[in-house]
Amino acid sequence: MLALTIFSFRFSGRLLPPLLAPRRLLGILKLLRPLRLLHYAGFAAGGAVMGAAVGEVPLDPYLLFYVTVSALVAFQGAVFLNDIFDAEIDRLAGKKTPFSRGLLGRRGSYALAASISIFSLILVLRCGLASFIFLLAAHVISLAYSTSPVRAKRIYPLNVxxxxxxxxAVMVSGFASHASVRLFPLRMLILVVVTLTATFGTKDMTDVEVDRRRGIRTLFTLLGLGKGRWVNAGLVIVSYLLTPLILDYLRLYWAAAPLGVLTAALIVMRGRKKLTQALILTIYILFGLLILGLIAAVEIF
Structure with a gap:
């Protein structure tokens, strides 16, 4: 762990002076995605809460802190990595990022993404080896998603x-901080894989033309924005309605049904895309927090 820490700080020490230049720092800060950061932090924190409930142990605030912050850092490292590999296409498409604008050289960009990713792994080591392994797995999946030769983000539905x-993987990393991975509920595994695969494509609604230029297949590039909206809305409603069934907690329908319908309505409406995306993600996070509260209260599992 000490060796990893030294390695990460050596990277950071070389990067900090150039990154602190105002234009570069502002460009990097613009890549932060607060709602999506909350989403991944929620997966880690939710996993920890679920681990404490299933393992019948008190929730350790220090472990909760480390596993949540490590997920935040890991997600941002994955975002940087994705944008680095999209830099040339983003430049041609007119999308401005620090990488497409050349504010950071390729070598410095790789060093930035690597140091952030390593730092996330250093943090999660405080939660145990199992948490480390599953966060590392999340990093490997991100590599397969973003980088050559696999670059799976080009292929729908493999990308979602x-x-x-x-x-x-992030959720299991959080869970492992408080309980054995063997106790991870099968129902939650099914819920996460099925509903997220069905609904993660919603984020691609705002980038149809850019994705077409990049050669990336999404639900919306394959079906077109109009038909894609309706199919995506249907997948979202089905996912919300499946959630109480999978969790075997039917009273959750009081929230799942109206929130699913509201989200679907936002998807098919032709309004400001970024605002719509923010509202959809906010509803999703609130629904996730409700489920997390029910798990903490031992109503579920």
């Missing part, structure tokens, strides 16, 4: 399936 697996 891998994102669902990455989310599951």
């Amino acid at each position: 399936f891998l994102l669902a697996l990455a989310g599951l």
